[in-house]
Amino acid sequence: MKKILSTLTLVVAIVFSASAQSDMLLYNFNAISQSLHTNPAMPQQTKVWVGLPAISGLSTHYHNSGFSAVDIFEANTDINANLRNVTAGLDASSQLAVSQTVDLLGIGFSLKKGFVSLGATQHINLTMDIPYQLFEVMFSENNNSITQLDVSTFDLEISNRTAFYLGYQHRFLNEKLTLGLRANYLIGQQHAYIERSNVSLTNDSTYTINGRSDILVRSAGASAFEADAIEPMNIALANNTGFSFNFGGHYQLSDKWSFSASVLDIGSITYNDYTRSYVSDSEFEFRGIEADLAANDFGDAVDRAVDSLEAGFNFQEVDGDTYSRSLMPRIFAAANYHINEKHTFGALYHSRIWNGEAFHDFGVNYQGRLSRTFQFTAGYSMINGTAHNIGAGFDLKLGAFQLYLMSDNIFGMVDYGGLQTTNFRFGINLTFYGKKEKKEKKKKEEAEANTPSQTNNESINFINNF
Amino acid sequence: MNKYLLRVSLLGLILVSCSKELDFNMVDDIAINPSGTIPLATLTLNLGDLVNDIDSTIVVDPDNSLRIYYRQDSVFTYSASDILTIPDQDPFDLVVTESQPFFRVGVALGTIAGAQLGAATFSSGTIGMEIAASDSALSDIRFELTFYNATLNGQTYSDTFSLAALQRNLLDSSIINGLSFDFSDGGTRVNYLDIGIKILDADTASLPSNVSYSCGVALKNLGLEVASGFFGQRVQAAPSGNFNFDINGIANFAGGLYLTNPRLTLITKSTVGLPIRITTDFDGQNSEGTLVSLDAPPFNILASPAPGVVQESRFSLNANNSQITNFLANIPQSILYAGNISLNPDGNVGPPNFIASSSNVVIDFEVSVPMEMRMEDMRLDQTIEDFSISAGGNEDFFEKLTLYFNSENGLPLDLNLRVILQDSATADSIGGFEIGLLNAAPIDNNGRAIAPAIADNEVVFDQTLIRALLRSGSLRFIASVNSTNNGQDAVKMYTDYDLVIRAAIQANSNIKVNSL
Numbered sequence: 001m002k003k004i005l006s007t008l009t010l011v012v013a014i015v016f017s018a019s020a021q022s023d024m025l026l027y028n029f030n031a032i033s034q035s036l037h038t039n040p041a042m043p044q045q046t047k048v049w050v051g052l053p054a055i056s057g058l059s060t061h062y063h064n065s066g067f068s069a070v071d072i073f074e075a076n077t078d079i080n081a082n083l084r085n086v087t088a089g090l091d092a093s094s095q096l097a098v099s100q101t102v103d104l105l106g107i108g109f110s111l112k113k114g115f116v117s118l119g120a121t122q123h124i125n126l127t128m129d130i131p132y133q134l135f136e137v138m139f140s141e142n143n144n145s146i147t148q149l150d151v152s153t154f155d156l157e158i159s160n161r162t163a164f165y166l167g168y169q170h171r172f173l174n175e176k177l178t179l180g181l182r183a184n185y186l187i188g189q190q191h192a193y194i195e196r197s198n199v200s201l202t203n204d205s206t207y208t209i210n211g212r213s214d215i216l217v218r219s220a221g222a223s224a225f226e227a228d229a230i231e232p233m234n235i236a237l238a239n240n241t242g243f244s245f246n247f248g249g250h251y252q253l254s255d256k257w258s259f260s261a262s263v264l265d266i267g268s269i270t271y272n273d274y275t276r277s278y279v280s281d282s283e284f285e286f287r288g289i290e291a292d293l294a295a296n297d298f299g300d301a302v303d304r305a306v307d308s309l310e311a312g313f314n315f316q317e318v319d320g321d322t323y324s325r326s327l328m329p330r331i332f333a334a335a336n337y338h339i340n341e342k343h344t345f346g347a348l349y350h351s352r353i354w355n356g357e358a359f360h361d362f363g364v365n366y367q368g369r370l371s372r373t374f375q376f377t378a379g380y381s382m383i384n385g386t387a388h389n390i391g392a393g394f395d396l397k398l399g400a401f402q403l404y405l406m407s408d409n410i411f412g413m414v415d416y417g418g419l420q421t422t423n424f425r426f427g428i429n430l431t432f433y434g435k436k437e438k439k440e441k442k443k444k445e446e447a448e449a450n451t452p453s454q455t456n457n458e459s460i461n462f463i464n465n466f
Numbered sequence: 467m468n469k470y471l472l473r474v475s476l477l478g479l480i481l482v483s484c485s486k487e488l489d490f491n492m493v494d495d496i497a498i499n500p501s502g503t504i505p506l507a508t509l510t511l512n513l514g515d516l517v518n519d520i521d522s523t524i525v526v527d528p529d530n531s532l533r534i535y536y537r538q539d540s541v542f543t544y545s546a547s548d549i550l551t552i553p554d555q556d557p558f559d560l561v562v563t564e565s566q567p568f569f570r571v572g573v574a575l576g577t578i579a580g581a582q583l584g585a586a587t588f589s590s591g592t593i594g595m596e597i598a599a600s601d602s603a604l605s606d607i608r609f610e611l612t613f614y615n616a617t618l619n620g621q622t623y624s625d626t627f628s629l630a631a632l633q634r635n636l637l638d639s640s641i642i643n644g645l646s647f648d649f650s651d652g653g654t655r656v657n658y659l660d661i662g663i664k665i666l667d668a669d670t671a672s673l674p675s676n677v678s679y680s681c682g683v684a685l686k687n688l689g690l691e692v693a694s695g696f697f698g699q700r701v702q703a704a705p706s707g708n709f710n711f712d713i714n715g716i717a718n719f720a721g722g723l724y725l726t727n728p729r730l731t732l733i734t735k736s737t738v739g740l741p742i743r744i745t746t747d748f749d750g751q752n753s754e755g756t757l758v759s760l761d762a763p764p765f766n767i768l769a770s771p772a773p774g775v776v777q778e779s780r781f782s783l784n785a786n787n788s789q790i791t792n793f794l795a796n797i798p799q800s801i802l803y804a805g806n807i808s809l810n811p812d813g814n815v816g817p818p819n820f821i822a823s824s825s826n827v828v829i830d831f832e833v834s835v836p837m838e839m840r841m842e843d844m845r846l847d848q849t850i851e852d853f854s855i856s857a858g859g860n861e862d863f864f865e866k867l868t869l870y871f872n873s874e875n876g877l878p879l880d881l882n883l884r885v886i887l888q889d890s891a892t893a894d895s896i897g898g899f900e901i902g903l904l905n906a907a908p909i910d911n912n913g914r915a916i917a918p919a920i921a922d923n924e925v926v927f928d929q930t931l932i933r934a935l936l937r938s939g940s941l942r943f944i945a946s947v948n949s950t951n952n953g954q955d956a957v958k959m960y961t962d963y964d965l966v967i968r969a970a971i972q973a974n975s976n977i978k979v980n981s982l
Contacts (some may be wrong), residue, residue: 064528069488070486072492073488073489073490073492074486074487074488074489075486075487075488075492076487077488077492079492079493079495079496080495080496080497083496115697138498138499138500138502139498139499140501144500144501145500145501145502145503146498146500146501146502147502147503147504160749203503206503206505206870206968206970206972207505207872207968207969207970208505208506208868209504211503227599266477281526287505287507287508287968288504288505288506288507288508288968288969288970289506289507289508289509290507290508290510291507291508291509291510292509292510292511292515293509293510293511293965294511294512294515294516295515296515301507360763417486417487417488418486
């Protein structure tokens with residue numbers, strides 16, 4: 001047990017602390033085309049971009065708003081006191097989220113006033129509420145009664161899906177305004193979520209437990225592995241499909257200020273294949289072994305009591321139900337102040353909405369477009385209430401190859417014990433910029449023309465034409 | 467660039483130095499301490515349900531009161547052969563000769579215990595004839611035997627036996643099934659047999675002179691069809707035995723049950739025409755092995771007035787003529803019985819006795835007692851052997867256990883329960899607890915419960931008691947039951963009495979992760 005727990009904690013901590021990039025920093029870091037994942041209207045530096053299969057983008061995300069390893073395992077402390085403190089800090093908003101995204105393939109190229117991107121990504125997500133009631137039962141000194149348990153806020157969702165996307169952005173208003181759209185065709189391989197989880201076990205009196213359950217857990221895909229002959233293609237291309245859309249805008253207000261916003265993952269998947277629901281809708285009263293003394297029927301009284309509990313919850317498996325599930329919408333909004341062509345400071349707001357509840361992130365960042373060879377970003381974020389996330393990332397261009405690495409919490413690399421939030425993004429692209437000579441020549445010609453609008457265009461385009 | 471890398475490296479070192487050390491070995495110290503109050507049992511009892519069992523010893527009277535009813539048929543059975551038998555008779559010696567070829571004599575039938583028969587019909591039996599001649603003859607010699615006071619099919623009974631030529635001895639017999647005797651000789655005698663023997667061929671030349679023939683006549687294996695007379699005055703023992711006597715619900719208790727109106731009836735059915743006095747010895751043995759005698763006095767079984775008529779006699783035992791109060795207070799589980807009957811206990815008085823082969827005397831045992839009683843320290847003492855609870859080496863698994871008991875008792879009975887934890891090796895008490903599980907319901911003037919009584923109890927198992935529980939090898943339960951007012955008030959039991967007992971346990975655990 002100890003070894004397993006230790007190993008798991010270490011693996012999770014080290015893997016995620018070793019990461020170096022996150023969506024909070026990725027959003028404004030248009031040195032890499034993966035920034036289009038966060039805003040399809042984000043102006044691109046490259047003319048042509050090719051994502052190498054499977055390695056152009058690997059990202060993981062870990063977020064635990066409830067506790068970190070050091071909260072529990074800090075040396076020379078009382079672990080039970082630590083657990084009590086952790087438990088006291090948990091509530092209905094405490095959440096654990098782990099996700100993994102792989103860019104399977106990607107390509108992008110610029111048109112005259114636009115940029116086209118297309119590709120495929122694989123997303124694996126786990127998002128769940130931390131079951132703080134169970135922590136209370138196990139570790140609290142006061143609220144630890146298992147028979148005063150009321151779990152009505154527990155949500156969990158696991159998904160594994162492929163998104164085939166096609167995106168386009170177009171510049172308007174003398175390239176001040178860029179609007180972008182990405183359409184995603186989705187195939188869900190596996191999915192499960194808790195639609196309802198109202199469970200309570202409460203002592204109506206000392207001698208009675210009232211049980212109530214209103215549970216609906218939907219799943220798709222998992223039952224495919226129960227078949228005697230597993231068909232990989234049926235699983236990979238299951239008839240669990242849907243569409244989603246990403247919308248974005250970017251507006252260059254002046255030489256100094258630009259604003260952008262995006263709305264992502266507006267859409268849903270309808271699950272038809274390998275679906276299975278777990279349903280429990282009942283109320284029951286448990287009074288222990290119930291026996292009639294006159295009948296002297298104690299022989300199987302215990303079995304009857306256990307059976308009555310099982311029957312009380314009335315769990316049923318239902319195969320074949322079709323259901324639709326919306327994706328988790330995300331919103332970005334950013335404002336950037338450009339000191340000059342190379343140095344920009346920005347502020348970013350990010351929100352994701354899950355089961356009607358919004359989770360908010362805030363961050364400030366610096367973007368250093370030092371050269372085509374090396375660009376750098378760093379920032380500070382407060383992610384779903386967890387503070388002190390200092391992130392950094394860079395891209396290094398070696399010929400046509402572009403290597404990038406990014407994390408929202410680089411502290412986690414050295415202090416994994418205190419890690420609560422981080423993400424890690426890594427990838428290698430083939431990128432092609434336009435020729436600098438042409439750009440400089442163009443600049444010169446436009447400067448000679450000395451028209452205000454051209455001057456504005458020049459400042460507007462320094463991101464695009466870096 | 468080098469400066470930049472240097473600064474980053476320094477920052478990393480600073481961060482590393484600031485990070486706190488983790489110790490995953492602390493997992494061993496994690497203790498999970500959930501608590502919970504878990505219902506253990508809800509036990510119900512309706513007294514009316516006790517009588518649903520077809521084997522129930524509890525029955526319902528018209529007013530819905532309960533009654534203990536138990537009947538054991540044919541505890542004692544006496545057949546005709548137990549009452550009257552005719553022994554094999556010694557041979558009657560009759561001597562005839564050529565000169566005196568006929569001989570008739572009156573003799574007495576042998577009986578037992580001075581039985582004096584006036585008449586009898588034998589369903590079975592034989593007449594044995596043994597002839598011894600002082601010399602042989604050249605031809606066969608026939609002898610005619612006659613019972614002048616016996617008839618067969620309406621004719622005076624006679625039979626012929628033949629001594630073969632040149633033979634001096636004859637051993638022969640004749641079946642006499644259905645032979646009827648009149649032993650009274652016209653009402654002047656008893657047990658009288660009138661026998662004659664005659665040489666049928668006395669006038670023939672072949673019969674040798676000076677030869678005597680000694681004829682021995684004997685009645686054997688006599689089975690009575692019917693008989694009358696005086697069957698004697700004697701005592702006949704009955705085989706001993708025992709039968710179970712389980713009263714539903716209290717069979718395992720011992721002592722302390724005082725029925726207000728205890729009564730036990732011995733029922734006899736007799737088709738024998740003679741007076742009988744029966745003496746019984748009933749001993750009740752309870753679950754603890756204690757024997758209490760009923761001490762029932764002897765009682766008379768009336769004679770059947772006529773052949774084929776069943777005469778029933780009932781003898782009621784009560785607190786005045788027996789020890790039935792103590793007998794039932796002992797709550798017998800098994801009743802041991804023995805007894806004997808005395809035939810014609812007052813001698814040869816009254817009308818003649820009669821009996822038939824199908825006659826018998828049967829004695830039934832019946833208990834019919836209203837459940838109106840006092841219970842004073844009625845005890846149940848039982849031990850559950852081979853009791854063990856394993857804590858898997860974690861004796862501190864539970865910090866504290868609290869057992870809760872709640873009862874809604876519609877029965878006018880207190881129940882005090884004592885639980886003793888006994889050491890697995892020595893069976894010595896190593897702990898325990900005692901609770902008043904049931905409070906007696908209050909009663910009205912007629913002894914009927916009028917409202918349920920509520921009792922709430924809790925037993926706290928602290929660490930000491932939990933350790934004792936883990937160490938114990940057997941649990942001994944001692945229950946004591948008292949009726950209302952500490953066993954001083956008599957109460958009545960009705961079918962609408964209900965009892966509900968609820969039990970729950972509150973556990974405060976202290977589970978070490980490394981013990982899982």
